[in-house]
Every structure is written in C-alpha cells, then in structure tokens.
Amino acid sequence: MAKMVPVVEEIMSANDSLAAENRADLDVHRVLGVNMMASPGAGKTSVILRTIAALGRELNLGVVEGDTAPVTIDADKIVAAGMPAVQINTGGNCHLDAVMLRKALPQLPLDDIDLLIVENVGNLICPAGFALGTHFNVVIASVPEGDDKPYKYPNIYRGIDALILNKTDLLPYVDFDLAYFRRGIEILNRGVAFFPLSCKTGEGVDDWIAWLRGRAAAFAQG
C-alpha cells in the first residue's frame, strides 16, 4: 500500500476523529472500554469468558465481537454467559475500525454497562493501525504461537497497556523461552503489565482480574 500513503492518511484521520466520538460516548455513559487484540486462536473469547465469570457479579459487562465472517460462534458464547453482546461482521475485512464501533455502540445498553470489552478480529498486524476510541488496549499472546512474536510483529505490542500470555498450561509441551519473549516485549513497551495465565486451568487469571478491577475502580472514581 506504500503508493497510497496520502489516501491512507486521510482515512486514518477520519478514523481517529470517529474514535474520539466513540470515546466521548463511552465517557458520557461512564463506560470503560478495552480493545482486545490477538492472533487467531490465541484465546480472546476464552479470556473474555474468564473475565465475565470473575467480574460479572461486581461489574456490568458488555461485549462487542469482531468477526470477519457472519458466524456467531464467539458471540453465542458471550450471550450464553448472560452478557449483552453485539457482533460486528467486517465482511472479510482484517480489523475493526472506529466506524464499525460507532455503529455498534447504539445497539448496546450503555447506561447499564461499566466495562465494555471489544474483541477485535484475529490478526496480529492490522488492528494496531486503527484506534477504536476505547480507553486502553490489551494484546493476548499465547504460548504455542512461539516466543519470537514480539520480534516479528512489533507494532501491535507498542502502546498497549497490558499483555496477557495465554495457554501457559502448554509450556511443558512446546519450546518457549519466557525470558526471551519478555525481553522482546520490554524493548517495545517497557514496564507493560504482563499476565501469564491459562484460561484452561485458571492459573494466573486472578492477577489479570485484579489489575482490570483496579482500572475499573480508578475509572469510576475519575
């Protein structure tokens, strides 16, 4: 797309402008918004389900599900967990953008939501370029993806507020050097909150929940 830089810049600023409108809407309704990004299959929906199970009684949660195809596999799981969910079908597009979220927000009961989780499309590259208007960004990595991902896909790790490393239950079965992985992250995003955990066993989930609870409390007071 290098030849198209002027056009892309124009779209990006339109996106940023709509992202600001999304942010203002969330603020008016006192909704804390988080954008969750990851590779396909890293466990975005599993993290959201764990989060609903842990925080669903103390906070009102809502979920926006980004999908490239008109299947509701993930959205069905959220609804089954008793949470309001809206699905955005991107029609094959590789990321969510602020326009899509702009259309989704009015379909949610924002006055009854404290924390809105936006599950982006499974992609470790494109979502990094499109602000949605959420208050913070989280990336979910996973052990079987390999310890070299921060070196190969650096852009997505910059500017995020927390990094989850899911599927730690698979550490005994794959070659994954945790120190090498963390060094790669620290080069890109020094001091980022880091939560190794397993959605399958539940190990480590409490630390993520405690951090998220803290963010929600600070937002409610601010």
Place this chain on the structure above:
Amino acid sequence: MAKMVPVVEEIMSANDSLAAENRADLDVHRVLGVNMMASPGAGKTSVILRTIAALGRELNLGVVEGDTAPVTIDADKIVAAGMPAVQINTGGNCHLDAVMLRKALPQLPLDDIDLLIVENVGNLICPAGFALGTHFNVVIASVPEGDDKPYKYPNIYRGIDALILNKTDLLPYVDFDLAYFRRGIEILNRGVAFFPLSCKTGEGVDDWIAWLRGRAAAFAQG
C-alpha cells in the same frame, strides 16, 4: 475499506498483472512456486525446514521469506539449512503482494532452483486477497489455534491446493475436534489435500512430502 472499492480494484488488477509476470518468469526458469500462508506461529518456517530436510537432496529448493519487521530470524534458519533465501521486509504491511515478489525473484538463482517456497506474512486474512504468481497455495493451520478457524476465517481456505494441520503432537493437551475442523474445510474447499502432521515429532511429514514430490514431478514433466 468499503468506501474505497474502486481504488482497491485498480490495485488488485495491477497486482494480478504483476502476478502473471512472476508466473511467466517462474515458468521460463522451470521453477515450481508455492505460496505458504498461515497465522503467526502456526509453523510455516518449521514446515519449510522439514521440507528442506526431506527433499533437499533430490530437488534444488529456494525460499522467499516474508516478514513485517526487519528481523531475519526465519531467513537465518533457512540459510543455516543451506538453501538460497531472500527476505522481503514488508515494512509493517500485512501480506506479500506480487510487486514484492517481483523485486525478490531477480535476487534468486532461478536457473538452479526447482521448487521455490514463498513464506507469506503470518496472517490468516489479508494474504488471501493477493495472488503472487506462484503455481499453488498451501495453508498451514495448527492444533492450538482451535478447530473453529475454517468457520471464522473462511476466505483463506478457498482456492488452496493443500492444507497442513501442524502441531498434532499437542492434540492430547487441547480441545480440538478433528471431524468438526474437517467439515469446516470441506464446506469451503471440497476434497482439498489434507496433511495432519507434527514438525516437532516428524509424524505425518512423509505424506506431505510425497504429495509435494508428486507435484514437482508432474511440473517437471509438463
């Protein structure tokens, strides 16, 4: 990008035109080209290294490595295996396109190569939209990504010639319904060649190699 359809179509046909030039170059030099696509961390480089180990003595192989960042982690592994390799750094872009391959081909000793493997950028969405000019396409899925990927990311499975399911050694440790996965594939691409295997243990690699050997032999005769 929906608003930009006319521009995108123009780029797509420019891409297709350059892909045809790449194909002509490969044909002139009697090089069989394969485009390998996958999510980040599914095991593209591991499959290539297994392929080099199995076929490197009977065929002259060459590799083009697509990366979004200027790191040579994968290319170094290919060179260490004794094969000619060219790296394409997409500068953050989310897929290879025919222009990039057009620039890479003259840097390879095409007269001395029988089979050219192009490792696309790790992305299960965008590479599906850009022909490179290779003779066939392969997707590498992996067990820990989950059995629902064909339903969620359908476009990439259409029009491919072979599907590898890597990391079968992890089947005992993750929930993966092989029949559900295959049904999803068959809906999209009936009868596609399917190779469950483990690059870690080597199990199943022989079937993939036999299929690829057959393709190379048919190409050499044709």
